[in-house]
Amino acid sequence: MRRLSVAYLADYYIAWMGGAAILAAMLNSVLRAAPAQNAGIHVLFSARHLPPELQRETRDFLPLRREQVQATGPMRALIEGVPGLQTLIFHKDLAATLAALEVQVIGPTGSHPGAAVRQPWFAYLPDFQHQYLPHFFSAAERHARDAHLRAMVEGAHAVFVNAAAVAADVQRFYPAAARSRRIHRIPQLYPDLGSAFEDRRAEVQARHGITAPYLLSCSQRWQHKQHELVIAAYAEHRRSQANAALQLVFTGELTDHRNPGYAQAIERQIDALALRPQVRQLGLLPRDEQLQLVAGACAVVQASQFEGGPGASGTLEAALLGTPVIASDIDTNRELKFGAVHLFDPQRPGALAQAFDAVAASTPGSAADRRPFDLEQIEYLSLASGLEMLATLRSALG
Numbered sequence: 001m002r003r004l005s006v007a008y009l010a011d012y013y014i015a016w017m018g019g020a021a022i023l024a025a026m027l028n029s030v031l032r033a034a035p036a037q038n039a040g041i042h043v044l045f046s047a048r049h050l051p052p053e054l055q056r057e058t059r060d061f062l063p064l065r066r067e068q069v070q071a072t073g074p075m076r077a078l079i080e081g082v083p084g085l086q087t088l089i090f091h092k093d094l095a096a097t098l099a100a101l102e103v104q105v106i107g108p109t110g111s112h113p114g115a116a117v118r119q120p121w122f123a124y125l126p127d128f129q130h131q132y133l134p135h136f137f138s139a140a141e142r143h144a145r146d147a148h149l150r151a152m153v154e155g156a157h158a159v160f161v162n163a164a165a166v167a168a169d170v171q172r173f174y175p176a177a178a179r180s181r182r183i184h185r186i187p188q189l190y191p192d193l194g195s196a197f198e199d200r201r202a203e204v205q206a207r208h209g210i211t212a213p214y215l216l217s218c219s220q221r222w223q224h225k226q227h228e229l230v231i232a233a234y235a236e237h238r239r240s241q242a243n244a245a246l247q248l249v250f251t252g253e254l255t256d257h258r259n260p261g262y263a264q265a266i267e268r269q270i271d272a273l274a275l276r277p278q279v280r281q282l283g284l285l286p287r288d289e290q291l292q293l294v295a296g297a298c299a300v301v302q303a304s305q306f307e308g309g310p311g312a313s314g315t316l317e318a319a320l321l322g323t324p325v326i327a328s329d330i331d332t333n334r335e336l337k338f339g340a341v342h343l344f345d346p347q348r349p350g351a352l353a354q355a356f357d358a359v360a361a362s363t364p365g366s367a368a369d370r371r372p373f374d375l376e377q378i379e380y381l382s383l384a385s386g387l388e389m390l391a392t393l394r395s396a397l398g
Contacts, residue, residue: 004039004394006030007103009094010078011046012110012124017220017253017284018312019110019126020074022162024081025189025382026108026389031084032379033386037394042101047090049075054090061097062090073284080287081192105396107389108160108186112151120396122184123156125149127308128169129224136223136258150174157396158182162189162309165331184392186309187385189316190378195288196321197375201296204289208282214247215326215356216297218290218314219304221263222256225313226303226328226346228269233303233352235273237360240353246298246360249280251290252313291317299324299359302333305346310336322372326355340370 008027013019027043034041047058051070054062069088071079079085091097095116098106106113106121113121130137130145137145153159153170154177161167161183171178205211215234219225227250238244256262270279285293294300300318302325310316310332315325319339327333328346342358344351373381 001038002397004037004390004397005042005102005104006039006107006390006393007042007044007098007101007105007119008107009044009109009111009113010075011049014045014074014078017074017077020078021081021191022189022309024078025191026186027082027085028192029187029190029382029386030107030389031082031386032383033390037387037390039390042089042103043085043087044089044091044094044097045075047092050090055092058090058092060091060093060100063087064090077287083192083194105157105393107393110152112148112155120157121155122393122396123152123159124186125152125159125161125166125170127166127306128173129306129308131169131173133224133306141258146173150177153177153181156181158184158392160184160186162186163307163332163335165335166308187388188381189309189311190320190382190385191317193291193317193320193378194375196291196295196317199295200288201292204292205296207289208249208293209280210247210249210293212245212247213298213360214249214280214296215299215301215359216249216251216293216314217301217303218251218294219302219312220253220256221266223259223262224305226305227266229303229346229349229352230301231266231269231273231275231279232349233356234278235275236349236353237356238275238278241357241360244360246356247278247280248275249282249293249297251282251285251293253284254281290314291321294318294323295321297323298362299326299355301352302327303346303352304328304330304333306330307332310334315339315341320373320378322370324359324370326352326359 013023108122108124110124130142153174167183234248254263294317300314302313302315318325324340326342329343
């Protein structure tokens with residue numbers, strides 16, 4: 001089989017935790033499939049992520065072993081989430097780097113690689129949130145997002161999306177460009193869950209002050225994730241249950257750059273409802289601790305108004321680990337085809353509170369009824385996804 005050299009441009013994905021999770025799952029799959037497909041996989045970052053002294057020493061690009069990279073935030077999450085990623089490449093001149101590595105095709109990227117790049121490239125379009133929730137964006141932001149997405153569709157060899165709903169939106173909003181570009185659905189994503197099968201749940205829970213069965217919400221404090229709905233529903237659940245024992249645990253970054261006051265509003269809501277003793281807010285955690293909390297939760301809650309794909313905010317990991325999922329009834333969440341998923345009306349706190357009541361009624365004893373995937377099964381499915389993606393990327397070479 002002809003050699004295939006693929007580059008993944010990581011900068012777009014490490015701008016937020018969800019992006020890091022998407023790229024990590026893609027890389028886990030293609031790295032598993034690479035030997036069978038005679039493929040070389042390169043993961044590229046801008047040199048601006050390097051310390052100043054290394055930036056000065058770098059000409060076109062600098063490869064570093066994973067243990068040499070002192071990463072934080074989403075970049076650290078990406079590295080932790082891809083055990084097979086041994087070398088990271090930091091570039092100053094992207095076109096020269098691609099040429100030196102003999103890259104033939106660029107895998108799905110959420111940023112335009114620029115006119116100097118001659119290799120065929122695949123666009124990744126995350127979602128059209130600005131079209132459906134315009135009140136969360138300024139007019140300038142909406143215009144910029146629309147112009148960016150249009151340029152991606154028009155410039156790419158083909159387009160990848162993470163949900164059928166997003167594919168339909170590409171055709172809806174950019175019909176002319178979409179007619180001349182193939183739109184591919186990213187194969188089902190399977191994150192690396194190896195550390196989740198080492199049972200350290202009690203240790204991690206104790207470290208973070210979790211002293212009772214708990215509900216878990218794993219998402220950055222963005223407005224569309226509706227943390228206020230989760231808290232209101234939790235308060236209603238506690239009022240309706242005489243012996244309510246569930247704690248509510250949040251993980252994820254606590255900032256929304258589009259609304260810096262949102263985090264403070266959530267804090268005021270917690271205090272106004274007198275929930276401070278029952279709510280744990282843990283911020284960003286190392287990936288292995290995050291997975292232990294997902295595995296040990298009574299349910300993972302995702303109340304988002306909008307998502308670009310199924311399985312966001314820890315719900316994919318929960319579904320694979322057998323942890324029940326309570327998710328908003330939106331188009332993309334309906335595309336999560338496995339796991340114990342309960343969909344609720346995201347406009348009704350009462351519907352979410354009732355879901356919390358049902359979880360409480362099944363605790364304790366629910367863990368025995370869970371049906372997690374086993375590690376070998378996840379790795380096999382991840383391999384199958386990688387083979388499918390590499391076949392699609394290879395098709396760009398004719």
